[in-house]
Amino acid sequence: MKNLLTQFRSFDRPAQVLMVNQFSINVGFYMLMPYLAGYLAGPLGLAAWAVGLVLGMRNFSQQGMFLLGGTLADRLGYKPLIVAGCLLRVAGFVLLAAVESLPAILLASVATGFAGALFNPAVRAYLAADAGPRRVEAFAVFNVFYQAGILLGPLIGLALTTLDFRVTALAAAAVFAVLTIVQIWALPAHKAAPPTAKTSVLEDWRVVVANRPFVLFALAMIGSYVLSFQIYLALPLQAAVVVGDGRSDTALVTSLFVVSGVVAIAGQLRITSWFSRRWGSGRSLVVGMAIMALAFLPLIALPGPATLGGWAAAGALVLTAALLAVGTAAVFPFEMDTVVALSGGRLVATHYGFYNTVVGVGILLGNLGTGAVFGILRDAELGALIWVALTGVGAVCVIALYLLDRSARLSPPPAKAAVTETGEVPAAS
Secondary structure, eight states, X not given: OHHHHHHHXXXXXXXXXXXXXXHHHXXXXXXXXXXXXXXXXXTTOOOHHHHHHHHHHHHHHHHTTHHHHHHHHHXXXXXXXXXXXXXXXXXXXXXXXXXOSHHHHHXXXXXXXXXXXXXXXXXXXXHHHHHGGGHHHHHHXXXXXXXXXXXXXXXXXXXXXXXXXXXXXXXXXXXXXXXXXXXXXXXXXXXXXXXXXXOOHHHHHHHHHTOHHHHHHHHHTHHHHHHHGGGTTHHHHHHHHHHOTXXXXXXXXXXXXXXXXXXXXXXHHHXXXXXXXXXXXXXXXXXXXXXXXXXXXXXXXXXSHXXXXXXXXXXXXXXXXXXXXXXXXXXXXXXXXXHHHHHTTSSXXXXXXXXXXXXXXXXXXXXXXXXXXXXHHHHTTOTHHXXXXXHHHHHHHHHHHHHHHHTTTTSOOGGGOSSOTTSOOOOXX
């Protein structure tokens, strides 16, 4: 904790505000979203297809609109998009608390998703600009705040939802309302040099798509998100298999999230520092991705309670969650730094938006495939094969990142560095 505070204080006010804001954003979001499906299916009585539609539209309105959000941030400035996104979240959450019809709930869900598309690329681009040559350190501290919000949010939401989900929704809206005021007051406007030329949005997007090393990197990183998101899909499904007999798996699933959050919060700065000293950015991405791929080996060895018993199977599941958290912590700061570096300091938020859109599509396809295959293999008593397949996905990504690093495509020449000596990101043209 002392090391975290020291690192936090070593950054100037904009970076500190962005880190605390991200913690609050995740607290507000995760105190509500884990319980939304239960509210829709329970008190509101929506059919399963309608619940899926609401959740799917929320995800699409965020992942599918990241590129637009990043483009707007580059053109209008980072602070206005951050503030606008938080305001839109306020409106979306208030609407969720106030309405009961499916069309209105869909509108609220889309609003909360699009809000994330507005502020996420802007926050990352602003932090990269403010941190300058200390980007990796800044994103490491940022991820500690990020994970702490994910860990605390559901606990607060659980307490509030026992009263009424609408109370949770209004409390989440209040969090974002306070955030909006704080950012207007405490977050300086991003200062950038005036643009050298005016371009259209399509021309900006062509610049990003034509950036071959960046596009290859985004494609190679899809696997890391598919693997890390299994804590929300395959690992909870496996928890039900481990517990069995229709018993509640809540305690085991909760332990997965607690272990994952504690590893990220307690270990992030040490992991980043050690990887930086030993390997540097490109090789750290390769090694971190390898850890994520190997994280599923315990489940390959112990695919269920029939092997060595329920406790051993539960231990293998928790160990997998911990290893995934270590790999994610190793990858994240260098991943964010590489996006900025490969952008060449031009259209940084747009690059982040495109990157998030690419991995978002990958997550959607990966989760659809994992969910479908998991049930088939479990019914055929071949459950270990799903973990073999996920390990294979990780191995492909390790090879791809290794080849990109070996060919120096993850390290642009100095002339294309993402920040200037003063730490300012050159303006988008």
